[in-house]
Amino acid sequence: MALSLTCPSCGNIINQVTKSPQLVVCPACNTTHLLTNGKMEDVGKSAILTDTPSIFEMYKTYKYQDWRFSPVGRVRYDYGDGYWDEWFVRSDNGKETWVSVDEGDISIEGLVQKGLSVPAFDQIQVGGALMINRIRMNVVEKNTATMIGAQGELPFKIVPNESYNYIDLLGPKRVAFTIEYQQDGINCYKGVWVDPFEIVEV
Amino acid sequence: MAAIAAKAALKSIKCTQCGGSIEIHGGHNVRSIVCQYCGSCMDTKDQFKVLHQFLNQKRPFMPLKIGAKGKLKGVMFTTIGVVQMEEREDGEVYRWLEYLLFSQTHGYVYLCYEDGHWVMLHEVKDLPETDIDMAMPRKASFKVRDKSFKVFESSGAEVTYVEGELTWQARAKEKVRYVDSICPPYMYCIEMRGSEQEFFWGEYIPYTEINEAFKISSFEPTGIFSCQPFAVSPLFESASIGAVVAGVIALLMYFVISSNGSLVFSQKFDSKLFAEGDVSKDFKVSEPGKLYGIKVYTPSLKNSWSFYDIKVVDKLGENKYFDMPTALSFYDGYEGGEYWSEGSTEVTAYFKIPDAGDFKLEMFGEGGTGEQPEPQFKLSNTTVEIREGVRQGHYTLSWFFICLLLGTPYLFRYFSFETQRWADGDDGEGDD
Numbered sequence: 001m002a003l004s005l006t007c008p009s010c011g012n013i014i015n016q017v018t019k020s021p022q023l024v025v026c027p028a029c030n031t032t033h034l035l036t037n038g039k040m041e042d043v044g045k046s047a048i049l050t051d052t053p054s055i056f057e058m059y060k061t062y063k064y065q066d067w068r069f070s071p072v073g074r075v076r077y078d079y080g081d082g083y084w085d086e087w088f089v090r091s092d093n094g095k096e097t098w099v100s101v102d103e104g105d106i107s108i109e110g111l112v113q114k115g116l117s118v119p120a121f122d123q124i125q126v127g128g129a130l131m132i133n134r135i136r137m138n139v140v141e142k143n144t145a146t147m148i149g150a151q152g153e154l155p156f157k158i159v160p161n162e163s164y165n166y167i168d169l170l171g172p173k174r175v176a177f178t179i180e181y182q183q184d185g186i187n188c189y190k191g192v193w194v195d196p197f198e199i200v201e202v
Numbered sequence: 203m204a205a206i207a208a209k210a211a212l213k214s215i216k217c218t219q220c221g222g223s224i225e226i227h228g229g230h231n232v233r234s235i236v237c238q239y240c241g242s243c244m245d246t247k248d249q250f251k252v253l254h255q256f257l258n259q260k261r262p263f264m265p266l267k268i269g270a271k272g273k274l275k276g277v278m279f280t281t282i283g284v285v286q287m288e289e290r291e292d293g294e295v296y297r298w299l300e301y302l303l304f305s306q307t308h309g310y311v312y313l314c315y316e317d318g319h320w321v322m323l324h325e326v327k328d329l330p331e332t333d334i335d336m337a338m339p340r341k342a343s344f345k346v347r348d349k350s351f352k353v354f355e356s357s358g359a360e361v362t363y364v365e366g367e368l369t370w371q372a373r374a375k376e377k378v379r380y381v382d383s384i385c386p387p388y389m390y391c392i393e394m395r396g397s398e399q400e401f402f403w404g405e406y407i408p409y410t411e412i413n414e415a416f417k418i419s420s421f422e423p424t425g426i427f428s429c430q431p432f433a434v435s436p437l438f439e440s441a442s443i444g445a446v447v448a449g450v451i452a453l454l455m456y457f458v459i460s461s462n463g464s465l466v467f468s469q470k471f472d473s474k475l476f477a478e479g480d481v482s483k484d485f486k487v488s489e490p491g492k493l494y495g496i497k498v499y500t501p502s503l504k505n506s507w508s509f510y511d512i513k514v515v516d517k518l519g520e521n522k523y524f525d526m527p528t529a530l531s532f533y534d535g536y537e538g539g540e541y542w543s544e545g546s547t548e549v550t551a552y553f554k555i556p557d558a559g560d561f562k563l564e565m566f567g568e569g570g571t572g573e574q575p576e577p578q579f580k581l582s583n584t585t586v587e588i589r590e591g592v593r594q595g596h597y598t599l600s601w602f603f604i605c606l607l608l609g610t611p612y613l614f615r616y617f618s619f620e621t622q623r624w625a626d627g628d629d630g631e632g633d634d
Contacts, residue, residue, distance in 0.1 A: 055307040081247055082230025103229045104309015104324075193327040195403070196308045197275060 007031060008041075016153065023154040025073075027058070032150065034157060054101060056087055058152055061202040064194055068092045068202060071099075073152035077145040088154055096155065100191065106199070107176060107191035116186045118179060121165040130169060130179075132188065137177055141168035217242055218250045225269055228282040228304045228367040236283070236364045236372070238268070243364070243371060256374050259363050262286050265315060265420040266301055268366045272415035274322055274407065279303035279311065281416075283366030287378070289359040296359075302368055310369055312402070313412075318423030319430060320412045321389055323404035336379050336394055341624075344383070347403075351383035351390045354428045370395075387431040406430050425622075432619045434612065442612030449605030452598045460595035463495060467588035471565065473580035475510075479566035484517055485588055490558045495592040498528055499548040499585040507531035507545075508569035508581060514553060517560040524553045552592065 003016040005024065012028035024033045034041045056062065056071045073088035084102035086109075091097070098109040118130060121142075128139050146163040165181040176191040214225045215235070219242035224235060234253065236243045241256035270281040283302040288295060298316035305311070311324040330344040330351075342353045361376040379394040389404035406429045409420050423430075434442075467485035474480050487494070498510055507530065514524040528551055534543035555561065563586065570576035 053306045103231050104305065104307070105231075195324075195326055195328075197277075197324065 005033075005035075007033070022157050023073075023150065025151050025153075027152070032158075054085060055104070055106065055196055055199060056099075056101065062199055063202050064199050069097075069099075071152070072096075073154045074150065075147060075154065075158060076149040078148045079143050079145050083148065088152065098189075099194075104196045106194040106196050108194060109178070109189045109191050111187060112177075112190045113188040114185060116179060116188045118186060121167070121181045124167055130167075132169075132177070135171055137169035137171040139167050140170050143167075215250055218244055219252050219255070226367070227269055227280045228302075228369075229306065229309075231310065231369050232282070232304075232367040233369055234371045235367050238365045241364075243373075245371075246367075253371060254373065256364055259365075259374075261365070262297065262299065262363055264299065265418055266313070266416060270416050270418070272412070272417070274303075274311075274313075274411075274415055277305050277308045279305045279308075281313075281366075283368045284364070285361055285368070285372060286363035287359040288362040289357055291357070297362070302366070304367075312404075313407075314404070315420075316427070317425055318409055318421045319427035320407045320409055320420075321404045321427070321429060322407050323389065323391065323402040326401050326403040328403070329401065330390075334381070334392065336381055336392065338381055338383075346390050349385045349388060351385045351388075353381060353383045355382045356380070382428060384429040386429050389429040404429065426619065428623065430623070432616055434615065438612065442609045445605045445608035446613065449602050449609060452601040452605055456595040456598040456602060459593050459598055461591065461593040463493075463589035463592035465587060466494075466590045467586075469586055471567075471584045471586065473582050475565055475567045475584055476569065476580040479564070481519075482563040482565065482586065484560045484562050486560055487555045487558050487590075489590065490556050491554060492590060493552055493554055493592045493594070495550050495552050495589045496526065496563075497548060497550045497587045497589070498530065499587070500530055500532075500581050500583070501547055501585075502581050502583055503530060503532045503547045503569075505533050505535070506569055506571045506579070508567055508579075508584075509575070510584075511566045512551070512586075513564040514555065514561055515564055517562060519562070519564070523555055523561070526551045526553065552594070 005014045005016055006012070007014055007026040007029060009031040010026065010029040012026055014024060014026060016024070022035055024035055025031070026033065058071050058074070061068060061070045069089040069091045071087045071089050075086045075088070076083050077086065082102070084100055087099045087101060089097060089099050100107050100109055113133075116132070118124075118132070124130070124139055124142060126139050126142050130137050130139060142165075144163050144165050147158055147160055149160070150158050164183070167179050169177040169179065171177055176193065178189045178191060180187050180189065214223060216222070217224055217237040217240060220237060220240035222237055222239035224237060226235075232246050234243050235246055235250070236256060238261075241259045242252045243254050243256065244250040245253050264284060266281050266284075268281055268284065272279060280303065281301050282304045285300045285302075286297060287300060288297045290296075296316075298314060301313040301315065303311045303313055309324075311322055314321045314323060328346055330346050332344050334344055336356060338353045338356055340353055340355070343350055345351070358377060358379045360378070361372055361374060364372045364374075376395070381392040383390045387406040389402075389406070391402040391404060393400045393402065406427065409423055412418070413420055467482075469482050471480050471482075496512065498512075500508060510528045510530075512526045512528055513522055514526070515522050528549055530547065530549050531545040532543070532547045533545055534541065536542070565586070567581070567584065568575040569579040569581065571579075
């Protein structure tokens, strides 16, 4: 059941749509709140992320093949040459996942391994290979991402300007993987590429 | 949390080589910009540093200009760059334009222009279900996204003109190998630049749609493009396909319905048949009202004709049921060393008998080689067979031919179109 939260900054009613968000950005005043035991704590203003159109809009429903989902949150990361958006989406069946969007390059991301044991970020070279779960994967990008803005509901606490290192890998059959070197551990995500022309707004 | 200001996007720059004004239309994945005035290729990721220069570029005819906006597949795109490709094969030169279009929602797509035809392509990561290589033979087939594609062309081309923004750094005379495969109106292309292999999904766009989208007046296409769909009016297509399907159903029904029946009588007659006539042994009709077929077979008939007066009478010969005059003729020979023949040595007639019982045939034959019957004419062997429960299905066969006739104009146009599609490809096919 959706809960109604009141923004302590502007009094706007925010309808909570995800199961257990830790962070909520008020769509009215753009104030970011930490959600603890149902109470919203103001932690500052977030960047306005509506400056450029995206294939998704918050709370609209989209369909990709048989999958229906609605974006309920977004985090924007800068990687130097540009930025990409991580959309936190909620499926019709309540399942929550991430969809990354970088100028029409879209993939559905799923955490495949938490606390991964891989060489340190500095020891990894683009063009090299990593064996993960006995599968050889090629390193195609090595970079640092900086969080530059957020919107909606998010399942974790974000810190503006916080950076983390990541490497992108290409596995067999062009399956893409991303390894994030976060403060709390190294996580591996599998990305499934999505044709933007197959996404339709319902 | 501190507010974070969004980065301001550049709208235009001055060429770092010649100072010419260049408008910026693409996104952050643009890697290079080629100045339309001096051909300098600038690095968008390194303060627009000049990487190299396209010298003496001759600007081709471009139906779309950089900066042109248009809505394709419901998505607004801006034309941000263009590359002219050239392929030389057997003394012929083939050139086409590859426009790079950008949408903030859908990213980058290519709009290819050749001989007035337009194809919209975008990079995909769907690989064929079977192994493929860059030297696949023409018409080799493979599946992508549950569609069956046929290889149309495996060849190579080089870059001869570049202008505007690109998501890679193009070089003059840069070689590209490609495999174009088709499943009209779709196209699946595999492109190899250096060691990088990319896959593209394309769709043929009618030039009228491009004209409407970009508010231009591009020329009417010439010839048939590789992935151009066969297009006729929907009514004509539906009616024609319906007629062909109905024809196939009619033909199937003919095979189901028609039957030679079961043999109930067979007898050989000698030359007495021609001298004084003959009477057959009895045959039984157990199911009155069914169709019976009587076949007369004269294997010794050659360069002559024969005529049989066949009567179906009851066992006692008192009641005549049918009188079936039946004629046969067969002629053959050699002319100019070629064998020829006309006519047949067998004929079948059909009858129904309203009553069950035993019946027999009263037969008399005559024949000749000229126009008049010859008294001495005789055939030593005439076989007569009667089959019970014959089903002809002539009506369904007639419907088959009528339907086929209705569908023929469509089929003719379709096969002519396909022949021309592949013939055009043959003319321009290359496999260097």
